[in-house]
Amino acid sequence: MTAPLWQDALCVKAFADVTNGYRAVILVTLGGGNDANNMLIPLSAASYAQYAALRSSLAIPISACNVLNSGGGAQSFGLHPALRNVSSFYNSGRAAVVANVGPLARPVTKSQLRANASLVPQALLSHPAGVNQWESSSTEALPSTGWGGRMADLFVSQSGTLPPLFDSGGQSIFTVGRSVQAISVSGVGGQTSAFPTGMQDAMLAIASSDRQSQNRIVAAAAALRVQSIQQQTLIAQAQASGVPLNTVFPNGSFGQAMRSIASIINGRSVIGASRQIFYAQQGSYDTHAAQLAVQNSYLTELDLGLGAMMSALQEMGLQDQVLICTHSDFNRTMLANTVAGSDHAWGSHQLILGGGISGGRIIGTYPDLDLGGAMDLNGYGTWIPSLSVSQMTGAIGTWMGLASSQVSSVFPDLGNFPDGVIAL
Template sequence: MSKSLPPHAEAQLTMKRRQWLKFSGSTLASALGATSLSSLMLTPSAAQTADYRALVCVFLYGGNDGLNTVTPTDNTRYNEYAAVRAHLALPQSSLVRLTGTDYGLHPSLSALGTAWADGALAPVFNVGPLYQPLTKAEYRAASNASQLIPDSLFSHSDQQVLWETASTDAHTRTGWGGRAAAVLGTANPVISVGGNGRFGLSELQGPLVLPAPGATFGIEGHQNLSWAPIAARKAALDALYADSHQNKLLDAYAKQQRDAFATSDRLGALVKTQPGDANAVSAITQAFAPLIVDGKVTTGIGQQLYQVAKLIHGNATVQGNRQIFFSQLGGFDTHGNQVASNVLQGQHASLLKMLGDAMACFHNAMKAIGMAQQVTLFTQSDFGRTFKPNNSSGTDHAWGNHHLVLGGAVKGRTTYGSYPTLALGGPDDVGVQSWELHGRWIPKVSVDQYAATLLKWFGASDGQLDAVLPHLSNFGSQRVLGFL
């Protein structure tokens, strides 16, 4: 091949290359984070060492109703809750009691009872984007342009960005997971089994996006190298991208493709494995048995956490002793028909059932493969929902929210953060005038503190935490929350 091609020939060659690399409707390079695929092939550290740790983010898109996820069980506060929640209130007797506390989980999360008994589950109350600690008086006195007020409060797209980036500026480009991977120099970028979200984006790199179990991760139709025509085509592609070019952009593109091929060759078989396959890990299959039908995991979030469990078990293949994973479950924008006549029915109950069952299976899988102490799962979401129901048997957009942290290293059987005062217009409600008394809680815990607690356990130094979380210094000595 010539070392220098005419511009029109280079353009044609580039187009042909893109046509070769189809992967779920986009190029494999794009799926791997085309901003800097070369960094995927950093020198790996020893696999499955005692120092291995993984963080697993589960983002609940749409804004999960935290008040019906973790609810007070003591009579005084339960009565306050029920008086405002009215027909949306969960019956007190239906709550999954968190023994040793005055709280209970939504009945659809009953599968997490074992994790609570294990001491591996902890709710974290009233978390949200904050620039610094904020009182109601300060909130009411601040102008819309004040840095104290996060951008575009109560907006789905903007608040998703603020949670994924640990910022109060909706124009922030990089996610806190992506920045952490870059600052800590992990062997891989954030590994996403839930799409190409902002959470895994760094300045020079996108997340490594993987498909569901059973899907092909690589060049579609080019897995059977024992067939001579396929082997010849693959060899031609390898030769094509092995050549160097005087054109630096073309040379960089060729390197990205080489790295993409290497990554898909390394992970393809692991990614594709399903529970019914002969090479499936029996301990993980048994842990996910409640979600398996005909050899396949049946729910989307179950498939994602099954995929993560395989990648953690196969860390010698994945490479690196620090991994950050991203998964997601959508549908939590429950403006209407949030509950049905039976509390175990309705949109919110169905979503929490999928979430709780998948989290429980994942926790059991980590115990079964001896990795529970080294893996921590945590939830995030756009925002909480209003304490007061709307006129459509649902709830509207709010601010502070309650989240769950799960793993063997979690200091469980207790709660963290500060549960809001359950009073419309009270000290935690942003509203004062009658028309704005909906129960939108001002967070007491920032996303920065929540993320810092996770990353401190993950191995980040104080200096690295400040680099990843620029607002963390605004919270003084209260940098971490102590749940790990």
């Protein structure tokens, strides 16, 4: 049997780094396109009035917002009422908001976009294209790898006996690398029953034979099974090891996904990993109608899950070594629609938590809420991003310890941005 791709003599050395040099990133993709216009809300009187006028039925009362500390004279902002934990992390310097960020191949102005359609990301405003662009840190609608996978390709020697990449259920391009594939740490459940002794050997013999099949799908599926049989024990051991966590994770799929990820992090010494990348999906934010209640319920779930994860990281002493960030398909239109929802837009706001970053600030520039103005692509309040996804994700790659040449290879569009990555 051939050794798994990620097994490497270096993993022994990596073990020494597990405690001191451990770094991990957790990406949470808010599925369906979160309305970031109602996640980060301007509170200064003039801006709020502008906000409320454009949002009409979607406007959130100023009194309900979680007020963010503004560093002396800067414009004041609030977070969505549901984001109580996140606001508290922000105000204690452990979280930041990246403003108006979206897929962009190079810096552009509205007039340049109007003149040259190829500057617009492929299939802009499409759900699958949007998620793919965020998760691949590119402007391609059909990328073949994600930025998590490409980083993982470079971290195989630092991930111990398992790949450096984990998902907590849900398909994504984020976890697809050129050579490394993710393993799942939670997801499908259901009834199970033990196999009789000996039958597992017969199953493995058949899978090993199918792995050599000319049929490429059979071969790939059988390889996955052989690998799964080999990994299962290891994952279970890792998840069961470490000092038991006191943090109580919310019930529900996102809380439990955070629990699974926390248990892998807690068991990192069994795996021998010093670099790990985790992926989770949360929510169903495609709020074309009846937005207020739907978004509130999903942001509540997000906030509670993130709060629990931050608490668990604190317990493990890893609050500065694990970074959490959000992605979403796109922002939604600033304008409400006739059924109290909003439609697909572009530049969005995202959260970064933990990782020892310099938090308590808005990174980047909040868009000028001028309908049809220089920041609005199409008159619906579709903000042209002022930061690219690669400037945000490239910063996380740097934070994870990639060398500058590695950052350039994982985030190839970065070279088009003279300002480079955002400062964390």
